[in-house]
Amino acid sequence: MHELSLMEQTLAIAVTHAQRAGAQRIHLLTMRIGALSGVVPDALRFAFEVLSRGTMADGAELRIEPVPIIAYCSACVREFETADLLGACPRCGEPATQVRQGRELELGSLEVS
């Protein structure tokens, strides 16, 4: 359940940015969550429901944009999308040497008033 700690951080970042923008309320939070981040979106939603109560994000919507894994094959010098880390290059069958995308864990934007 590290989703609780992550949501604590998320809300802290959100409130800082909303206050800096002179807002009173947060209506929508959009997060980008990579398939490799190890985060369970439902657990994140649950944590949000619990932790947002009484904050300026109380009652806000949490939107989660999944970010797929993009790996890189150094033999073929190309990137490919893969469902998990064990995915092999579709052209040569070798395992990926690098992960280019999929670890994202970020707060993208807010809708405030």
Added chain:
Amino acid sequence: MCEHCGCGVPGAASDHGAHHAHVHDHNHAHAHGHDHDRDEAHAHQGQPEAERRTVLVREGILAKNDRIAERNRGYFEAKGLFVLNLLSSPGSGKTTLIERMAADLKGRLRIGVVVGDLATDNDAHRLEAAGVPAIQVTTGTVCHLDAEMVAGAVTRLPLGALDLLIIENVGNLVCPAAFDLGEYWRVVLMSVTEGEDKPLKYPTIFRDATAVLLTKTDLAAATGFARETALHNIRRAAPAARVLEVSARTGQGMEAWYETLQAAQAAHAAAHR
């Protein structure tokens, strides 16, 4: 739905005259302080949408942890310490491994430990009994150590008198993967009693491992452990990791692990002198 503006007014598109009138009324009403008497059916009525605005954030949730981890790394470097982050499921033998290392490496490497657990300080007591300075971090409900917890704990260790700091993470193969603590090496333990497919089930934590230790090899025969399959799975999930097979009980394979570790520690110390 209205095909022209998507406003959700039923039938609006079927009557072009009405649609244009509607659009006009809508704009007109807003321009003059919400005079809504001519568009009561409008679904958007009364919502404060005009006041809502978007704030771009684009900030990593772990940015704060990563900053503290980087600070830890600089601090460890200044102290000339080599630092391991030990990760595994509960019961893979992290504490037993450290006990054995401390006993065997006496006079070769001075070891200190930060140990994380949800509750109890049993592990720290075990390590102290083995003569290792150990600080227990009790995380409560938190399933991992973070960089700030480590920063706080190490101030209670005699870092100047140590060569190797081992951070024994909370037993968990998911959550700790996301938290950089400021370590140099990530060491993932997997015991033969856990079966062969752990690396396939938890690829994220294996992927980032500098070394994978296959532990409790003395129990391999008793548990019908398929060694080749396990090694194949580790290689698939952690293509870049050094893989070592050890038994902290019999000592088998431990010397190879010490040589690997000492070589890395010496190279690191030389690079940061």
